[in-house]
Amino acid sequence: xxxxxxxxxxxxxxxxxxxxxxxxxxxxxxxxxxxxxxxxxxxxxxxxxxxxxxxxxxxxxxxxxxxxxxxxxxxxxxxxxxxxxxxxxxxxxxxxxxxxxxxxxxxxxxxxxxxxxxxxxxxxxxxxxxxxxxxxxxxxxxxxxxxxxxxxxxxxxxxxxxxxxxxxxxxxxxxxxxxxxxxxxxxxxxxxxxxxxxxxxxxxxxxxxxxxxxxxxxxxxxxxxxxxxxxxxxxxxxxxxxxxxxxxxxxxxxxxxxxxxxxxxxxxxxxxxxxxxxxxxxxxxxxxxxxxxxxxxxxx
Amino acid sequence: xxxxxxxxxxxxxxxxxxxxxxxxxxxxxxxxxxxxxxxxxxxxxxxxxxxxxxxxxxxxxxxxxxxxxxxxxxxxxxxxxxxxxxxxxxxxxxxxxxxxxxxxxxxxxxxxxxxxxxxxxxxxxxxxxxxxxxxxxxxxxxxxxxxxxxxxxxxxxxxxxxxxxxxxxxxxxxxxxxxxxxxxxxxxxxxxxxxxxxxxxxxxxxxxxxxxxxxxxxxxxxxxxxxxxxxxxxxxxxxxxxxxxxxxxxxxxxxxxxxxxxxxxxxxxxxxxxxxxxxxxxxxxxxxxxxxxxxxxxxxxxxxxxxxxxxxxxxxxxxxxxxxxxxxxxxxx
Numbered sequence: 001x002x003x004x005x006x007x008x009x010x011x012x013x014x015x016x017x018x019x020x021x022x023x024x025x026x027x028x029x030x031x032x033x034x035x036x037x038x039x040x041x042x043x044x045x046x047x048x049x050x051x052x053x054x055x056x057x058x059x060x061x062x063x064x065x066x067x068x069x070x071x072x073x074x075x076x077x078x079x080x081x082x083x084x085x086x087x088x089x090x091x092x093x094x095x096x097x098x099x100x101x102x103x104x105x106x107x108x109x110x111x112x113x114x115x116x117x118x119x120x121x122x123x124x125x126x127x128x129x130x131x132x133x134x135x136x137x138x139x140x141x142x143x144x145x146x147x148x149x150x151x152x153x154x155x156x157x158x159x160x161x162x163x164x165x166x167x168x169x170x171x172x173x174x175x176x177x178x179x180x181x182x183x184x185x186x187x188x189x190x191x192x193x194x195x196x197x198x199x200x201x202x203x204x205x206x207x208x209x210x211x212x213x214x215x216x217x218x219x220x221x222x223x224x225x226x227x228x229x230x231x232x233x234x235x236x237x238x239x240x241x242x243x244x245x246x247x248x249x250x251x252x253x254x255x256x257x258x259x260x261x262x263x264x265x266x267x268x269x270x271x272x273x274x275x276x277x278x279x280x281x282x283x284x285x286x287x288x289x290x291x292x293x294x295x296x297x298x299x300x
Numbered sequence: 301x302x303x304x305x306x307x308x309x310x311x312x313x314x315x316x317x318x319x320x321x322x323x324x325x326x327x328x329x330x331x332x333x334x335x336x337x338x339x340x341x342x343x344x345x346x347x348x349x350x351x352x353x354x355x356x357x358x359x360x361x362x363x364x365x366x367x368x369x370x371x372x373x374x375x376x377x378x379x380x381x382x383x384x385x386x387x388x389x390x391x392x393x394x395x396x397x398x399x400x401x402x403x404x405x406x407x408x409x410x411x412x413x414x415x416x417x418x419x420x421x422x423x424x425x426x427x428x429x430x431x432x433x434x435x436x437x438x439x440x441x442x443x444x445x446x447x448x449x450x451x452x453x454x455x456x457x458x459x460x461x462x463x464x465x466x467x468x469x470x471x472x473x474x475x476x477x478x479x480x481x482x483x484x485x486x487x488x489x490x491x492x493x494x495x496x497x498x499x500x501x502x503x504x505x506x507x508x509x510x511x512x513x514x515x516x517x518x519x520x521x522x523x524x525x526x527x528x529x530x531x532x533x534x535x536x537x538x539x540x541x542x543x544x545x546x547x548x549x550x551x552x553x554x555x556x557x558x559x560x561x562x563x564x565x566x567x568x569x570x571x572x573x574x575x576x577x578x579x580x581x582x583x584x585x586x587x588x589x590x591x592x593x594x595x596x597x598x599x600x601x602x603x604x605x606x607x608x609x610x611x612x613x614x615x616x617x618x619x620x621x622x623x624x625x626x627x628x629x630x631x632x633x
Contacts, residue, residue: 041409089588098595100408101355105548106591108541113584119577231420238413273424276417283406283414 012144013260019150021256022157026212027233028240028248029164030205036181036243037201040090040103044111045234046227048206052078052213053222054118057128067133075210082206085110087199111227118224127221133214153215160211161249168245177201181243232259235275239282306556317462321455330454333526335566336465337519342546342562343472343555344515349544350553351476352508353488355408358399358415359543361422362392362513364535366520368426368433371441374524381444381451381460385521389514396513400506419540426532438531441524457526464522468515472555475511484508488553542569545583549590551597560598 027049034042042048055077059070093106118124136147168174179187180197188194220226236255240247255275262274320332345359366388373384402414426433433439443452451457475481483504486494495501523530542565550561568586572579590597 035409041412089592092592093595096591096593096595098591101349101548101552102591102595104412105545106588109584109587109589109591111584112580112587116577116580116582116584119580234413235417238410242409269428273421276421276424279417280402280414280421283410283417284402 008143009264010261011142013264014257015141015144015146016150017257017260018253019146019154019256020216020259021236021253022154023212023216023252024229024232024236024256025249025252026157026160026208026215027230028236028252029161029245030208030212031230031233031237032240032242032245032248033177033201033208034205035237036245037177038086038090038103038198039100040107041234041242042107042205043104043230044085044107044114044227045205045209046230047111047114048078048082049209049213049230050222050224050227051081051114051118052206052210053130053217053226054121054123054224055210056130056214056217057123057222058121060130061123061128071214074214075207078210078213079203079207082209083199083203086202087195090198090202091195115224115227124224127223129221130214130218132218149219153219156211156215160208164208165245173197173200177204232275235279238279241288321458326454329458330526331567331570333454333458333461333522334570335563336461337522338543338546338562338566339465339559340468340515340519340522341543342550342558343468344512344519345543345547346553346555346558347472347475347484347515348508348512349547350558351481351484351488352505354505354508355412356399356415356509356512357412357537357540357544358419358422359512359516360535360537360539361419362396362516363520363523363539364422364426364530364532365392365395366517367441367523367530367535368439368520369517370521370524371439371530372432374444375440375442378442378445380446381521381525382446384444384524385464385518388521388524389517392517392520393510393514396516397506397510399513400509404502404505416537416540419537423532423536426535433532436532438529441528441530443528444525451525454526461522461525464518468518469555469559476555480504480507485553545587549586549597551599554597554599557597557599 027045030048031042031045034040052074056070056074059065059073060067065073089106089110090103093103098106132149134147134149134152136149139146139148139151166174168178176187176192176197177200179190179192180194180201184194187197232255233252236251237248238251239254240249240251255278258278259271259274263271317332321329324332341359341363344362345356348354348356366385368388369391370384370388373379373387374381399415399418402411402418406414427436429435443450444457445451446460451460476484483494483499486497486499487501487504487508491501494504543562546561546565547558548561549557549565550559551557568582569579572582
């Protein structure tokens with residue numbers, strides 16, 4: 001491989017990585033906000049994302065709606081589904097004294113149920129994708145080639161993340177969510193309604209997953225098993241330190257770029273296993289992640 | 301009391317298992333063989349999650365290592381079948397020891413995620429190590445033999461499968477009654493308290509992982525006795541979750557629960573094999589339903605022998621308690 005080739009591959013890998021990485025970052029943020037406020041690693045993250053894609057597909061392909069109507073309905077639909085799951089199922093698990101293991105298994109139950117429901121709908125029989133939101137004309141940056149759609153994905157993802165940071169920093173409800181994440185008991189004493197906040201966090205997480213689904217589904221083919229993509233979101237969240245929002249964003253970009261570089265320089269076959277290796281290496285060498293702060297030791 | 305019921309149930313199970321080959325067809329025997337494998341898998345996961353409280357999600361990987369090791373040895377040299385099963389168990393145990401080393405460094409979600417990653421990476425190995433596992437084409441296992449007697453059918457393998465499962469069940473119960481079992485449970489309740497009591501926490505965790513992996517490896521060997529084909533697709537996270545479900549819905553920390561869960565969910569997954577979407581929906585709702593209304597599972601584990609958790613004191617009650625015990629505490633201080 002000559003130097004010029006390497007340089008070209010590097011540019012292409014980094015830029016494509018930033019695009020896919022921005023979607024992983026969104027999903028990682030969706031994982032992290034739930035983990036921070038409710039202590040639940042949401043194993044249904046990928047399936048919630050998948051359902052977002054299929055709601056949009058259903059509305060466009062079967063109902064024939066225009067994008068203008070599809071986008072808000074999908075966003076609201078997934079947010080409501082996700083919020084309801086917390087309100088109905090997870091609150092009930094907490095009420096029956098379920099702890100970590102039980103809550104994880106409840107989310108696994110949701111994952112299975114959603115996958116099965118999408119499969120029975122028949123839409124999942126063949127891999128499909130949404131009509132493009134933006135034109136797929138090529139845009140050349142440096143020596144690398146991206147499409148307009150790629151730029152749109154990146155721009156929207158970054159905007160959503162900025163809005164989220166604004167929300168968590170400046171609004172009452174955002175601060176209440178952070179307070180619940182830091183110390184639920186103290187938050188309740190200051191008048192925060194825990195049940196309501198937890199429901200809103202899940203709804204918010206669903207909303208972010210739906211955004212990610214709407215962004216990436218025009219670019220890739222989806223099947224009911226696309227939920228596997230959440231593994232990359234988990235890898236991103238872990239690389240960044242599973243309780244840090246900026247960490248999740250950085251982790252998303254790191255994973256996206258790493259994935260593309262591995263694909264270009266090593267082999268496309270290695271892409272599949274790369275995130276697992278990343279998870280194990282990070283957990284072994286720096287268990288708190290890149291931006292996870294100091295490692296905490298639990299005392300009895 | 302419950303001991304008596306256990307004995308009756310065990311006797312009943314033994315009678316049914318002994319009568320079965322004379323009354324049932326080949327398919328039923330195949331399903332029972334499979335259920336025995338699930339029982340051993342569930343017992344193995346019970347050791348590491350139920351007894352020791354380490355949330356490990358790589359059971360299917362060890363199961364796969366057992367299947368491929370036993371199958372390969374069997375295909376190459378045709379030794380008496382217990383040799384290949386033991387080899388599979390040992391290799392899985394060695395890997396389990398390594399993963400146990402991970403467990404020393406992390407806990408809870410970190411452990412869950414890293415073992416999950418290990419399991420997925422192993423499935424990738426099964427899929428891509430073409431020359432050994434035949435990759436995505438699946439792997440054919442020739443019939444196991446015992447000194448020239450070939451186990452060519454489900455019925456011929458059946459007695460051996462049942463005996464191995466019974467041996468491992470006995471080993472599990474003996475283990476949980478031994479000092480090692482107490483040490484496992486001490487680690488489950490609290491690392492630090494266990495250490496303070498003189499339990500070597502690191503060694504105990506490693507032992508739990510090694511044993512659990514050995515069980516899964518042996519289960520893999522049992523599978524090679526009656527099955528002739530394995531595909532890496534069935535050695536992924538789905539299978540780990542199936543076994544986890546057996547253990548959790550059966551009742552975390554209870555051997556009875558692990559067995560009941562293995563039988564119930566093994567049957568469900570086998571009966572609904574043809575209808576994937578229905579299997580997933582039913583599965584999902586069972587999981588959510590159980591966690592909502594009976595999170596401790598069918599058989600809550602050893603609750604009677606554990607001290608109740610300290611209730612969070614109400615402000616008034618704690619104040620009263622504080623005043624009541626004020627003078628002795630002060631004097632002690």
